[in-house]
Amino acid sequence: MVPRQRAGSGQAIRPDRDLVIDLARFFCLALVVASHTMMVSPVLHPDGTVTSDNTLGNQRWFEPVVWVLQVMPLFFVVGGITGLQSWRRLRARGGHTSDFMQARMLRLIRPAAVLLAIMFSGLWAARLAGVDPQVIQLLVFGAGTPLWFLAAYLSAQLNLPVLARLHARAPWLTMLGLTSLAVTVDCLRGMMPTLAYLNMVFLWCAVQQLGFFLADGGPRAPGRIALAGIILTSNLILGLLVWLGLYSGNMLVNLNPPNLTLLLLGISQAAALQLFRPVLSRIASLVRVRRFIGLAGRRSMTVYLWHLPLLAAMSGVLILTGFPQPAGGTAAWWWGRPLVLLGVIGLLLPVLALFGRLEERPTSPDPARPRPVPAVVMAAVVVFVPVADAALNGLTLGLLGGGAACFALAVLLLGRIPARLVADPGPGGSGPPLPRPPLSANVEP
Numbered sequence: 001m002v003p004r005q006r007a008g009s010g011q012a013i014r015p016d017r018d019l020v021i022d023l024a025r026f027f028c029l030a031l032v033v034a035s036h037t038m039m040v041s042p043v044l045h046p047d048g049t050v051t052s053d054n055t056l057g058n059q060r061w062f063e064p065v066v067w068v069l070q071v072m073p074l075f076f077v078v079g080g081i082t083g084l085q086s087w088r089r090l091r092a093r094g095g096h097t098s099d100f101m102q103a104r105m106l107r108l109i110r111p112a113a114v115l116l117a118i119m120f121s122g123l124w125a126a127r128l129a130g131v132d133p134q135v136i137q138l139l140v141f142g143a144g145t146p147l148w149f150l151a152a153y154l155s156a157q158l159n160l161p162v163l164a165r166l167h168a169r170a171p172w173l174t175m176l177g178l179t180s181l182a183v184t185v186d187c188l189r190g191m192m193p194t195l196a197y198l199n200m201v202f203l204w205c206a207v208q209q210l211g212f213f214l215a216d217g218g219p220r221a222p223g224r225i226a227l228a229g230i231i232l233t234s235n236l237i238l239g240l241l242v243w244l245g246l247y248s249g250n251m252l253v254n255l256n257p258p259n260l261t262l263l264l265l266g267i268s269q270a271a272a273l274q275l276f277r278p279v280l281s282r283i284a285s286l287v288r289v290r291r292f293i294g295l296a297g298r299r300s301m302t303v304y305l306w307h308l309p310l311l312a313a314m315s316g317v318l319i320l321t322g323f324p325q326p327a328g329g330t331a332a333w334w335w336g337r338p339l340v341l342l343g344v345i346g347l348l349l350p351v352l353a354l355f356g357r358l359e360e361r362p363t364s365p366d367p368a369r370p371r372p373v374p375a376v377v378m379a380a381v382v383v384f385v386p387v388a389d390a391a392l393n394g395l396t397l398g399l400l401g402g403g404a405a406c407f408a409l410a411v412l413l414l415g416r417i418p419a420r421l422v423a424d425p426g427p428g429g430s431g432p433p434l435p436r437p438p439l440s441a442n443v444e445p
Contacts, residue, residue: 018081019284019293020277025078026293028071029300033307035069037340040311041328059329063250067238070251072149073207073266076156077273080211083160084167097161098376099417104157105379106414108301111358112150113407115305120401127397135319139312140397146305147395147403148200148256151387155201156208158380163205167212175213178206179263186259196257197391203258207266214270221274230271238264257391299356303348306355310347311340371415379413382406 038056056062083104090100119139127136166174181202189196222230238261242249247261254261273280283289296303318325326332386403393399 020280021078022293022297023280023284026296028074031071036308038337066251073262074269076204076207077211077266077270080208081215083157084164084212084215087164098373100161101158101376102371102414103417109407109410111302112305113411114355116404120404135316139316140395147387147390152200152204156204159205175209182206199258206263210266210270227271227275231268234264234267299352301359302356306351307344311344314343375413379410382410
């Protein structure tokens with residue numbers, strides 16, 4: 001549970017944010033960025049063709065490592081914690097499902113819309129300038145991972161109000177229902193491969209639901225021995241499923257579309273987050289650590305969306321300039337990874353300065369009315385159309401442009417969040433449904 005602080009009057013109040021969640025999210029983001037620099041490895045072949053190899057993912061020794069370091073489930077667990085808390089505050093102020101959807105989509109879609117528009121414009125200009133189409137496609141691929149994550153995360157978050165109501169009535173039955181749907185999809189995906197993409201909703205909603213249990217806490221929360229038992233049991237079950245040949249032991253293979261293995265990882269990671277919370281809390285409470293993760297957290301979505309396109313762009317430029325590159329997996333290649341990581345960070349800094357503020361919640365200065373429900377629903381549909389197309393048919397330059405247009409249209413449909421939804425209710429109030437700027441690293445809009 002989030003520790004309470006004491007006000008001057010001695011009354012217990014909640015702090016603005018849970019520093020452990022800040023630290024966990026920063027760790028996940030840093031690990032994702034670092035690991036991608038060891039996966040993207042473009043190769044220029046003698047015949048002039050360009051391919052991109054997943055060097056790290058193709059290493060057999062990496063399978064047990066990624067079992068531990070596959071942190072995508074933890075992203076959704078943390079999203080469940082913060083999302084449920086935000087939803088409950090919003091409900092306490094009289095907010096509705098459409099208000100929650102509007103705020104959540106604006107936070108995620110605005111920075112993504114700008115990224116897609118800039119990528120499409122830049123790549124189209126490069127194509128007109130005569131850049132090899134294969135290099136263009138390599139750079140287009142750079143937008144693929146951010147888009148699928150955005151789709152998965154949005155699908156879970158937009159379902160959060162409904163799932164929160166079900167959780168309040170029957171938490172374990174809701175969890176069992178989502179898990180059963182995910183397993184059913186896994187059983188049928190052999191006959192109907194396209195059906196596997198339904199787990200972009202069922203599976204990630206189930207993992208998000210784990211965060212609901214952590215947010216509830218209370219006296220019935222499992223103790224340290226029980227948490228250690230949960231971690232051990234979930235990994236033993238996962239190992240058994242892999243040993244029986246039902247699932248791959250490579251958690252990168254299991255990621256997209258997701259399957260039951262990621263739910264088991266999510267259970268283990270959620271329990272580990274609680275088990276090590278005292279240690280993590282002491283680390284996160286250090287002044288320098290707190291300031292750094294707070295600053296990084298306010299730009300976390302920008303970092304996630306931009307780091308892979310920037311990495312792909314840097315790789316493409318090196319190919320076009322004929323810069324000598326060692327073969328993937330060689331000693332020289334591994335020694336060059338820290339330089340690649342530093343290069344990506346260097347490119348991210350000006351991007352954060354230019355576009356980082358797009359993550360801040362856009363609010364109307366006057367008491368404007370919330371957007372009509374049909375406009376919010378239409379915005380969600382408009383966003384998911386290009387994303388679903390990219391998941392099923394692959395991302396192309398044309399689809400990238402269509403996605404940028406759809407995302408821009410969704411932003412127009414959503415408008416701006418009315419100030420009343422983020423206003424301070426004053427002394428004695430229930431607290432704002434959503435944190436006031438500057439945004440916390442861990443509290444979602």
